[in-house]
Amino acid sequence: MPEKIKIVVNEDRCYLCGGCAGVCPALAIKVSSTKWEFFQEKCISCRICINACPVGALTAKPLGVSE
Ligand code: SF4
Numbered sequence: 001m002p003e004k005i006k007i008v009v010n011e012d013r014c015y016l017c018g019g020c021a022g023v024c025p026a027l028a029i030k031v032s033s034t035k036w037e038f039f040q041e042k043c044i045s046c047r048i049c050i051n052a053c054p055v056g057a058l059t060a061k062p063l064g065v066s067e
């Protein structure tokens with residue numbers, strides 16, 4: 001099992017293109033015309049979304065350590 005992570009968006013960079021939501025195999029990201037949303041309980045920590053974002057708006061934070 002990979003380390004459990006939380007995905008965090010940099011809202012200054014994200015332009016809501018939906019690319020990350022489209023590649024997420026677990027449907028853990030939802031993008032609408034007004035907001036980016038992450039569902040921790042669905043995320044399988046694969047990191048595909050981070051690499052898919054064209055503007056580098058996503059980062060991973062380890063879960064279980066202080067936030
Ligand atoms: S790490 Fe994987 S499962 Fe989690 S939101 Fe990104 S693409 Fe989806």
Ligand code: SF4
Nearest residue numbers: 014017018019020053
């Ligand atoms: S791929 Fe990047 S820019 Fe596009 S919606 Fe996701 S976080 Fe935002």
